[in-house]
Amino acid sequence: MAEHGEKHRGMRELLRGLTVFAGPLAEFDPSAAPEDPARLFTDWFAEAVTAGVREPHAMTVATVDERGVPSSRVVIMKDFTAEGWWFATTTGSRKGRDLAGNPAVALSFYWGEQGRQIRVRGFAELASPERCAADYLARPLESRVAGLHGRQSEPLTALADIHRTAEESRARLEADPDLVPSDWGLYRVAATEVEFWQADPDRRHTRLRYTRPTVETGWDRELLWP
Secondary structure: OHHHHHHHHHHHHHHHOOOOOOOOOOOOOHHHOOOOHHHHHHHHHHHHHHOOOOOOOEEEEEEEOOOOOEEEEEEEOOEEEOOEEEEEEEOOOHHHHHHHHOOEEEEEEEEOOOOEEEEEEEEEEEOOHHHHHHHHHOOOHHHHHHHHHOOOOOOOOOHHHHHHHHHHHHHHHHHOOOOOOOOEEEEEEEEEEEEEEEOOOOOOOEEEEEEOOOOOOOOEEEEEOO
């Protein structure tokens, strides 16, 4: 018990010793923000790329299953258009199964170098088979190899099974470069809420939230207390 308490204090002290919002942080004037959050997201994303933020296209995708139990994971944003945020996975993966039962989804981006977060809530929709196939065929070979054998989140007996299956999948693709797995899914997230969060060293963070009742209506804006 005493040893556990010492470890707990050690972790607490380690956490308190870490620097938060070391800066220099980005600046944000919400009064100058555009009426459409898509424009602001595009601007912030471009600024993150210019600032050298590592993997700014990495986003957390949160889903819920049929029991309402949440799951989250980090994936790569494949595109951003006026229609929303795009990502891909197999329809048989955990997130694919979750979205089939409940399309509600949340996304989050965190760009620590700038002290910025973007939070998105909305609904995911599976793209047409043609668009799913086009996304798969546009991927690098190793990405297509991984997508072809699927089996994401299934129990794995040994790591060697991954290498053997990958070689088999690579051989199939080399024999048929136009091969597309039937379970490949490209998803588009249409937002009903988007929040832009800018950190402040004194914890006087700026939060601007866009909301709309449905994906067909216009946006309302409001500031939030940090």
